[in-house]
Every structure is written in C-alpha cells, then in structure tokens.
Amino acid sequence: MVAYQGRRVLVTGGTGLIGSRLAERLALEGKAQVRALVHTWSKAAWVSRADVQLVQGDIRDPAAMAEALQGCDVVFHCAAARGGWPLCRATNVEGTRTVLEAAAKSGTARVVHLSCAAVHGPLFAEGADETAPLMRSGIPYIDTKIESEELVRHFSASHGLPATIVRPAPVWGPCSPGFTVMPVRQMQLGRWSLVDGGHGICNAVYIDHLVDALLLAGEREEALGETFLVADDYGITWGEFFEHYRRMVNTGPLPSVRSESPVARALRRPIRAIDWLLGPGPRMPEYEPAPLLVRGARSGLMRLRARLTRHAPFSDWDLDLYSKQGRLNIAKARTLLDYKPRLSLDEAMRATEAWLHDQHLL
Known part of the structure; x- marks a missing residue:
C-alpha cells in the first residue's frame, strides 16, 4: 500500500x-x-x-x-x-x-x-x-x-x-447484502435451498x-x-460455501431444488414475458409522465412477478449461477x-x- x-x-x-x-x-x-x-x-x-x-x-x-x-x-x-x-x-x-x-x-x-x-x-x-x-x-x-x-x-x-x-x-x-446477509437471513427463516444439491462450482x-x-x-x-x-x-462447490453459513445459523440440512424442475420450467415463460414488458423501450414507460393506467399496469405486473417467483424461488439466472x-x-x-x-x-x-x-x- x-x-x-x-x-x-x-x-x-x-x-x-x-x-x-x-x-x-x-x-x-x-x-x-x-x-x-x-x-x-x-x-x-x-x-x-x-x-x-x-x-x-x-x-x-x-x-x-x-x-x-x-x-x-x-x-x-x-x-x-x-x-x-x-x-x-x-x-x-x-x-x-x-x-x-x-x-x-x-x-x-x-x-x-x-x-x-x-x-x-x-x-x-x-x-x-x-x-x-x-x-x-x-x-x-x-x-x-x-x-x-x-x-x-x-x-x-x-x-x-x-x-x-x-x-x-x-x-x-x-456487509454483502446478496451473498452473505440475505442467505443467512433466509436460512434463519427456513427458506434457503441449494440448487441441484449444491454441486455447482462456486x-x-x-x-x-x-x-x-x-x-x-x-x-x-x-x-x-x-x-x-x-x-x-478456492475450487469449492456452492454446497461447500453455504455449509459454512448453515453451521453459523445452526440449522438442519439445507433442502435442494432442481435447476430443471417442472415448476421452474412452467413458470419461466410467464416470468420472461413480464420481464420483456417491464424492459427497455416504449412498451411500459417507467417515469412519471406515463399515464396513470400504464403505471398501474406496471405495478400489477411487478406484483404478479413477485408471486410467481415465490413458487420458483430462483430465477433462470440464479439456477444457472448455482448449477452450471x-x-x-x-x-x-x-x-x-x-x-x-x-x-x-x-x-x-x-x-x-x-x-x-x-x-x-x-
């Protein structure tokens, strides 16, 4: 230094x-x-x-x-x-x-x-x-x-x-919100899962x-x-990584979800469609000048996406990150x-x- x-x-x-x-x-x-x-x-x-x-x-x-x-x-x-x-x-x-x-x-x-x-x-x-x-x-x-x-x-x-x-x-x-605080908190609440048994490269x-x-x-x-x-x-898997957090929290074995589970596959298309509508361009304006009806539609789509992702807790990106x-x-x-x-x-x-x-x- x-x-x-x-x-x-x-x-x-x-x-x-x-x-x-x-x-x-x-x-x-x-x-x-x-x-x-x-x-x-x-x-x-x-x-x-x-x-x-x-x-x-x-x-x-x-x-x-x-x-x-x-x-x-x-x-x-x-x-x-x-x-x-x-x-x-x-x-x-x-x-x-x-x-x-x-x-x-x-x-x-x-x-x-x-x-x-x-x-x-x-x-x-x-x-x-x-x-x-x-x-x-x-x-x-x-x-x-x-x-x-x-x-x-x-x-x-x-x-x-x-x-x-x-x-x-x-x-x-x-201080890391996404890869320390959030997983630890979710484990404390019993809501954290591994993907494909945690065998993906970390x-x-x-x-x-x-x-x-x-x-x-x-x-x-x-x-x-x-x-x-x-x-x-380090040359470790995500399972080995999250095992350290699991021991800190002193909880039981972490459950696992499949990266290609039927639920995840079924929900991908509607989630992607919502993401497209909320994406860039004039499809669904984001700023204040957008008509009230359009802003209401945006809000409704965001709530719907939140409900869908509760049933498929990992996005496509997360599933790939943790498994492939x-x-x-x-x-x-x-x-x-x-x-x-x-x-x-x-x-x-x-x-x-x-x-x-x-x-x-x-």
Missing part, C-alpha cells in the same frame, strides 16, 4: 459495499488522501468512520465530477445502480461517461472501472477467462455494465485515458480480496488498458497484478461470522 501514501484518490460509490471498504482501506492502510463521492448522506455512516473526505455529488453531473476529481491521481469508479432500465442507463452508462470525460479533461487521473463477471452471462465454460464473449442478458444492471465497459475502452483508445477494468465474481463477506470473491485486486489495478503499470476477472479461486458454471480462470490477475487471495476460506468465513455477530445478525 506504499504506492498510495500521500496520493489523492477519488472513490465513486463511496457508500456502497465495495466503495466504502475500498475508501476505508485506502485511508487506514494506504495513508492516501481519500475523497469519497456520496450521493445520499444518510448512507454515509459506515464510510465516515475512516479519515475520508466526503463529497456530495452525482456522477451524472459534469460540474460535480470535475470538482470531485480536482487534484486526484486515481479514480476508482465503483458507483452503479440496480433497478429498471432508465435508472441503470442513466447511472451506469451516462454516469460512467461523465466520470470518464472528467478524468480525461483532468489530464492526470488514472481510472479503475468496476464492472462484474456477470457480463459474460451466467454460464461460464470451464476455465473461462477475460476473452470469453460478453453476453447481453436482458437484465438492466448487467447489460448497462457491458455498455459502460465499451465506454471505458473507447475513452482509453480515443483520449489516451489510462484505465483498467475489473470484473469481480459475486462479492461476499462483511465462483465468488471475498470483499477484501476484491479490494486487494482493485488496489493492485490502480498502481501497477501492467494493468493499464487491461481487463481482469477476480475471484477467490465452470471455474473461472484468474491467471491474468495472478500474473499481471500479482493478485493472490490472502485468506483461506475458513479464515474469511470466520471474519464474516464475527461481523455477523457484531451486527446482531447471528
């Missing part, structure tokens, strides 16, 4: 899972002068514990971005939105464009762009690496991440912007391992112009970044369990 000592660093998405931990470690371990861009003050409590300058602003605002970037050497672009198409496109695509334009105009800022391994789709072939094709899925968050990557490559080629893209596997550990990354990779991507010359997949690479992926190849990150997961699975799980106890979630 000596490389960051005294340097000015901007972290967008400073209140999120990844951005807040990155900002915290840059300040505490790297002794950097850290500036975190905060969109909503009420979410800034966690990151404000560290010696971090909090700057309120919106990545879609060119003036706010220019001011936040002033004097910075490195920008870690972690801000992103999940939700409908208009929100994801405005934040993940146009917001990224604003960040890149501000960085290019500064003439000094290096950019590390946080993407996700999901841009390759839910079905990884065994040994898939960064050259695997990008797969549009119809999911707003993922498809707009693909578009944002295209912008990074464009600015790198046309403006000479020094940039690196990092694609993490699903992130787990302290591609995931512990939060501090991802932060390690981001820090390396922001300092190494070999990283410029490159894209990196990042995972723990091969093991990701992170050799490029190991070679060019010298990335290596520093905690064993047991060590990372113990740290996660301690955090869950601290937060009164266990």
